[in-house]
Amino acid sequence: KLKEFTEVVALVTRMAQIDHKIMVLSGKGGVGKSTVAVNIAVALALEGKQVGILDVDFHGPSIPTLLKLNGNSVKVGEDGIEPVDFVEGIKVMSIGFFMPEQDRAVIWRGPMKINVIKQLLAEVNWGHLDYLVIDFPPGTGDEPLSVAQLIPDADGAVIVTTPQDLSLIDVRKSIDFCNQLKVP
Numbered sequence: 238k239l240k241e242f243t244e245v246v247a248l249v250t251r252m253a254q255i256d257h258k259i260m261v262l263s264g265k266g267g268v269g270k271s272t273v274a275v276n277i278a279v280a281l282a283l284e285g286k287q288v289g290i291l292d293v294d295f296h297g298p299s300i301p302t303l304l305k306l307n308g309n310s311v312k313v314g315e316d317g318i319e320p321v322d323f324v325e326g327i328k329v330m331s332i333g334f335f336m337p338e339q340d341r342a343v344i345w346r347g348p349m350k351i352n353v354i355k356q357l358l359a360e361v362n363w364g365h366l367d368y369l370v371i372d373f374p375p376g377t378g379d380e381p382l383s384v385a386q387l388i389p390d391a392d393g394a395v396i397v398t399t400p401q402d403l404s405l406i407d408v409r410k411s412i413d414f415c416n417q418l419k420v421p
Contacts, residue, residue: 264407282326298333
């Protein structure tokens, strides 16, 4: 009980330092979620905002590759896990930074993913951010569900799709997911 309480306090304390949280979702892979997440972060940083990008796509973390940050390692300081600096105003955290080999598969079931998400939300030392942009894997599984439940005050979701019928069918599921969880 005490451990759970301490984890909740740590998570709430970290998230209280972040003014706005934006989830970038899609029902289908390969439609440009990570690219949209990066572009949102860069646009906000160009407006002088302090921005974090959190990549919770454990099976295919794209953010390090998109930002040419592969090979960066994460440091743990007195105040927690330190995000990687990209450019002025943008900090980045991805499970990809913890993987020794880029081609190594992450073989985790739901409980492991949920625990790592809790840890990333509670322990990454973002400092004060104006915006945290969270990039998800495709679908409405453990990762988006966990984050939506752990950050009930998310400002909203940007749902990415392409015009193909298959993508549109899948994106409707992401919209329904957001409606059910009250994510604008």
